[in-house]
Amino acid sequence: MKKKIYVLLFAALVSAPLAQAQTKKKTKAKVKTEAVIQEPEMERQVVNYTVESGESTAEIFARTITAADLSKYLHVLASDEFEGRETGQKGQKLAAAYISNFFRENGLIGPVASNPGNTYYQKFNLEQATWKAAALKVGKKQFVYQKDFFLFGDAPEQPTQQLDLVFAGYGIDDKNYSDYRNLNVKGKTVIVLAGEPMDKAGNYLISKSKEASPWGADSRAKTRAATQKGAKNVLVIESSEANLQKSMEGLKHWLDSPMIAFPGKDRRNPTIFVSPEVGAALLNTSAKKLQAYQNKISESGKPVPSEFKLATGVELQTEKVRSPLPTENVLGFIEGTDKKDEVIVLTAHYDHIGMDPTKTGDQIFNGADDDGSGTSAIMEMAQAFMEAKKAGAGPRRSILFMAVTGEEKGLLGSEYYTSNPVFPLANTVANLNIDMIGRTDEKYAGNKNYIYVIGSDKLSSELHDINEIANHQYTKLELDYTYNDEKDPNKFYYRSDHYNFAKNNIPVIFYFNGVHEDYHKETDEVDKIMFDKMETITRLVFHTAWELANRDERIKMDSNKK
Ligand SMILES: [Zn+2]
Structure with a gap:
């Protein structure tokens, strides 16, 4: 001692x-x-x-x-x-x-000479933005925000956008399984199915196990792949109505909270998550035919070209209320x-x-x-x-x-x-x-x-x-x-x-x-x-x-x- x-x-x-x-x-x-x-x-x-x-x-x-x-x-x-x-x-x-x-x-x-009022504070302005309204129109049908769909990300500059759609199956771009072969997605909204397809034995196709690969576990892998290929944004069709509701419940607080960023920063187009019903409307098909398409992928174990004729006249309306949000780093110097x-x-x-x-x-x-x-x-x-x-x-x-x-x-x-x-x-x-x-x-x-x-x-x-x-x-x-x-x-x-x-x-x-x-x-x-x-x-x-x-x-x- x-x-x-x-x-x-x-x-x-x-x-x-x-x-x-x-x-x-x-x-x-x-x-x-x-x-x-x-x-x-x-x-x-x-x-x-x-x-x-x-x-x-x-x-x-x-x-x-x-x-x-x-x-x-x-x-x-x-x-x-x-x-x-x-x-x-x-x-x-x-x-x-x-x-x-x-x-x-x-x-x-306090080393911040530019803020003589309080030299311990490095003050700056952020901006907070809250969704005011959002709507998705497919032809004459109008879908409701936070009921039929939700948005993840920022509102684009123009409040009303016509969506130029392209369908990319599950939106997977893996070595042995790519939905992007011979597909041009530049400037388009890429429609993808949520999750990862399974084979008949119940194993995921990419991970080849009972546990989904990152492609199935996290939609960000799909948005990343699509944006890398020049897509404008991604629209994800949830696998079931219940799953969409579950996602929205889990994200409720987050969806209703303001998004905080530097003012005037490039506004990213939002990822759009929709119910199977909205998905069917966008693909001009029925829930049953969509399921049949997914079954075909499970059976063949590889991407299957679709015969869906995508809807036209699809419009996304978004509006956010923006206000300045001053904040400060606190600095002490020796x-x-x-x-x-x-x-x-x-x-x-x-x-x-x-x-x-x-x-x-x-x-x-x-x-x-x-x-x-x-x-x-x-x-x-x-x-x-x-x-x-x-x-x-x-x-x-x-x-x-x-x-x-x-x-x-x-x-x-x-x-x-x-x-x-x-x-x-x-x-x-x-x-x-x-x-x-x-x-x-x-x-x-x-x-x-x-x-x-x-x-x-x-x-x-x-x-x-x-x-x-x-x-x-x-x-x-x-x-x-x-x-x-x-x-x-x-x-x-x-x-x-x-x-x-x-x-x-x-x-x-x-x-x-x-x-x-x-x-x-x-x-x-x-x-x-x-x-x-x-x-x-x-x-x-x-x-x-x-x-x-x-x-x-x-x-x-x-x-x-x-
Ligand atoms: Zn932390």
Whole structure:
């Protein structure tokens, strides 16, 4: 057991354990790394920190990161008062005020000179658009929105469009099964059948098993294939009336919620989901003949040319009400010492998905894990680095702590920041992003000692090594790289704010605990958070950031992995 002693702070300024670990690594992997030797810029002074013997400077301040502090912040961020922190809404504004006050109280600088009213806020306008009306006319027949069909996506520029239709069977474009052979879909609305055809034994034709391939499981594979071939959009005929109703019920809240995007962005044509009855009208056939066509495919095991004569005079009417939605990223800045022009950016999104007033019972999606946990971690690290700075051990490079808005609406806050950076992207050394670190997923049920690490080796092997060494030296978590695999179907690398930095050639690490049964549900509550686990992971991010900020050489970009 280590003994607790009091020493002068500067006695511990050479971070010996990290230096040791790096020397070891150096001989083993021939990675160029430097020991961190701090040049104190302030007068020699006695600081009342409890220092364990042999402790590095980084460790002294890592220990200020505690489960108790994290719990304090998260109990505020994930409280019902903050109403699920929906982008542009009252709860998000309350959270922004809370985070910026915290930055101010802890002595961080608000770096947004363009917003003199509050230099902690990077303000910008999004736009919200809600469906006002939609109708689908086939000849004289008029079909009703959210009864016979629904729309997924944005409303096109013109409120009334004539649809130029083409039928593409199941809309599958696979190596051994393609509905697109000799089919020109350029500029057209492609009609496809939902799902994946089965053979007579009940196996899916593409997956050749009882489980559907992505073609059958997710309509996005079909929209992607069609758009890649130049189609205007896709119309999906649901396999049954009941399935259409089930989809609409599940999506009700989403369909009625405004869509949020940057104003004036290209408006994508919506994907149209229709009942079999509407489908039959569009194909000028009957439900029975449509079924017979599907049976033929099952029997032959391959695409079958159809004899449907498609309806003409098909008109889609859409209208959305649009209004501006102001929101803000919250930025706190610690200026570095001798390398202050280079910046490390630590991010977590503080927005979540708000409330659902149509729900009975709990209507508030508190987003404790997603991503109140990451936001609390950012705040706690900001405080730890400020403590270090106040004690004369501030970072050599500058550190920007950014609580990001609009993540749940499509990584919008980080997109805005990287398009309008407060510090030049060329000087941005790395981005460490935290999104969900307070829970465990199914794979690690009962084991808190892990974290998924995503993206660390994609642009810089040094970044990867630094994180590995910091973990080896200080936190000893199992670093799980499952989701770092480009072939992993979850594609988490593209699904949080770090991706907007990576896109701009900035090395990133994404820290993530995986999804769980409360993900994006009203049950993502603060009382389920494991704060001791959060503490360890936050310390890992802190140590990695510390090394990035204090090493002699900026990390090198030496890889370009997918
Ligand atoms: Zn998230």
